[in-house]
Amino acid sequence: MLRGSCMCGKVKYELRGDPIVTYYCHCGKCRKQSGSSFATNVIFRKEHLVFVEGEESISRWNSSPGKHRYFCSGCGSPLYSHGENRKHIVSVRAGTLTDPLPLAPSVHAFVAHKANWVEITDDLPQHPEYFA
Ligand SMILES: [Zn+2]
Ligand SMILES: [Zn+2]
Known part of the structure; x- marks a missing residue:
């Protein structure tokens, strides 16, 4: 449990x-939402994500058709996203974990959209769009 x-x-x-x-997401929406160069996201089965406090403080924004991004309405932290086309999974923002993440990033996604100041220097596979 994390x-x-x-x-x-x-x-x-x-x-x-x-x-x-776990993947690095270089899409323009993750960049805007995070205010950073890219996002680090971890995919879990949807039923494995359980809110133990403050679920009522979560707001969501429909970032593209059928896709919602969930964030804390108090502090603005992006928490996870969920898409209608991949109903069974959620993409959790690794940076919101309190416990150490047991699975290192293995892929770069949406590399076609990456920020022009980002230079990828590792040997992980790079996908121009999503990787699945
Ligand atoms: Zn993204
Ligand atoms: Zn908060």
């Missing part, structure tokens, strides 16, 4: 299962 929270601590969650894949 624990995580938003920055202000109002929202606390647990991941009651194993991570499926």
Whole structure:
């Protein structure tokens, strides 16, 4: 089990299962939402994500058709995203984990959209769009 929270601590969650894949997301929406160069996301089965505190503080934004991004309405921390086309999984923001992440990133996604200042220097596979 892994624990995580938003920055202000109002929202606390647990991941009651194993991570499926950790990836770097270079899409423009993750970049805008994070205000950073790219996002590090971890995929879990949806039923493994359980909110233990503050679920009522979560807001969501429909970032593209059928896709929602969930964040803390108090502090703005992005928490996870969920898409109608991949209903059974959630993509959790690795940076909101409190516990160490047991699965290192294995792939770069949406590399076609990466910020022009980002230079990928590792040997992980790079996908121009999503990897699955
Ligand atoms: Zn918060
Ligand atoms: Zn993204």
